[in-house]
Amino acid sequence: MTEIPTETLVTVFGGSGFVGRHLVRALAREGYRVRNAVRRPDLAGHLQPMGRVGQIHSVQANLRYPTSVEEAVRGADVAINLVGILYERGKQRFETVQAQGAATVAQAAAAAGVRLIHVSALGANADSPALYARTKAAGEQAVLDAAPDATIFRPSIVFGPEDDFFNRFGSMARMMPVLPLVGGGETKFQPVFVGDVAQAIVKAVGGQTRGGTIYELGGPQVRSFKELMEYVLAVTERRRLLVPLPFGLARLQAFFLQFMPTPLLTPDQVELLRTDNIVSDAAMTEGRTLAALGIEPAAMEAIVPSYLWRFRKTGQFRAQGA
Numbered sequence: 001m002t003e004i005p006t007e008t009l010v011t012v013f014g015g016s017g018f019v020g021r022h023l024v025r026a027l028a029r030e031g032y033r034v035r036n037a038v039r040r041p042d043l044a045g046h047l048q049p050m051g052r053v054g055q056i057h058s059v060q061a062n063l064r065y066p067t068s069v070e071e072a073v074r075g076a077d078v079a080i081n082l083v084g085i086l087y088e089r090g091k092q093r094f095e096t097v098q099a100q101g102a103a104t105v106a107q108a109a110a111a112a113g114v115r116l117i118h119v120s121a122l123g124a125n126a127d128s129p130a131l132y133a134r135t136k137a138a139g140e141q142a143v144l145d146a147a148p149d150a151t152i153f154r155p156s157i158v159f160g161p162e163d164d165f166f167n168r169f170g171s172m173a174r175m176m177p178v179l180p181l182v183g184g185g186e187t188k189f190q191p192v193f194v195g196d197v198a199q200a201i202v203k204a205v206g207g208q209t210r211g212g213t214i215y216e217l218g219g220p221q222v223r224s225f226k227e228l229m230e231y232v233l234a235v236t237e238r239r240r241l242l243v244p245l246p247f248g249l250a251r252l253q254a255f256f257l258q259f260m261p262t263p264l265l266t267p268d269q270v271e272l273l274r275t276d277n278i279v280s281d282a283a284m285t286e287g288r289t290l291a292a293l294g295i296e297p298a299a300m301e302a303i304v305p306s307y308l309w310r311f312r313k314t315g316q317f318r319a320q321g322a
Contacts (some may be wrong), residue, residue, distance in 0.1 A: 003222065005030050005246040008080075008205070009075060009076065010032050010033070010034050010035065010074050011073050011079045012024060012082065013038075013061065013063070013072070013078070013080065013105055014082035015038060015058075018085075018160070019198065020031070020047070020193055021050075021192055022160065022194045023197075023203075024051075025050045025319070026195075026198040026199060027202060028055055030202055033055055034051065034057075035057060035058075035162070036056060036059070036308050037060075038059075038060070038061065039060070039062050041060050059071070061081055063097060063104050063245040064100075064101070066104050066108065068269070069104050070108045073105075073108050074111050074112060077115065078117065078205050079108075079114045079116050079117070080098065080117045080201060080205070081105045081106075081117070081143075082104060083102075083115070084098055085098070086132075088163065094132055094268075095131075095138075098139045099138035100137040100307075101143035102139030102142050102288040103139070103145075105143075106118070106145075106146035106147045111146055114299055115150075115274070116149075117151075117152075117153070117204045117205065118143045118150055119153045120140050120154045120158045121154055122217075122279070123136040123154075123275055123277050124136035124138050125155060126141075129274065132268050132272060134277075138306075147213075149211035151211060152206045152213070153200060153201065153214075153215050154214060154216045156217065158191070159189075159192070159193060159194065159219075159304060160303065161192045161306070167307070168264075169309035170232055170235075170310075172309045173232055173236050174238065176240070178240060178242075179233075180250070180253075181225060181240070181245060182245050182247065182250040182273045183225075184227030185225040185227075185229065185242065185244065186224055186226070187216050187224065187276060188224055189218055189225065189272070190221070190223075190224050190277065191218075191228070192217050193298040193303055195298065196217070196219075196290055196295055200217060200293050200295060205223065211310075215293070217279070218290070219276055219299050219300065219302065223300075225273070226242060230242070235305050235308045236308055236311065236312050237312045238313075250273075251270045254270050258272065
């Protein structure tokens, strides 16, 4: 029997983050009740207007404390884990958040009889030189061990108005005369729109995905890191030098850059750039992609200029030709 959205309670771990806010909005539009599980509920008030009165509410939960996670999934029909970090700070470590944290959510969901959806990342690999990718893979394995019927999504670089990729390089292009191309800029990516990722997760909530399956989410275009930097410069109307930076030298620079409040680059991210970040042939053949879910992915050109214009010299204002 198909679940009625208004009778379905979805717990979203990490709902106040970049992907989370788009997912919460998409779930609310479909009529689901949303329980947003975050470390600081007092900072998640921006989610409330996305739904009807009482449709979205936030609760306190920290993946490092299993009891709080158990409370967050209690009474829910579906649990979604979006929690991840791009760099380590304080108690927020890759192993703690992406491996142990994923295991904690999966075990709590399994114990409560709650269906689980886990969001990982393309490039998750137990043999990767990057700790980020290894802990993502460990998290996936922990999820499948505790909840064999869970659905796992692996998105490539996710873009959208609040993204940490195009916005970061747009900002760098505004301030720096040179943009480095780590490893020569040959690493390939398949940027995917955050709205498409959210829609894929909504379909999983509605039971339209296969349990125990890993879906790989990528956009319609495969681009090298160099091509993406050229695109950022074209959209922001900036002329900057693109200088190849060997991996060894990039690691050396990243060692110092990682200590910035918001690191421009870390040694672990340099290791990630050694491997392409694109949807595999196996995923396409086996129907584990956006297309297989009936979603036509949005192109960068249709979305990115709508928010990167703010990095142009005159913002949205420009002289009009006669």
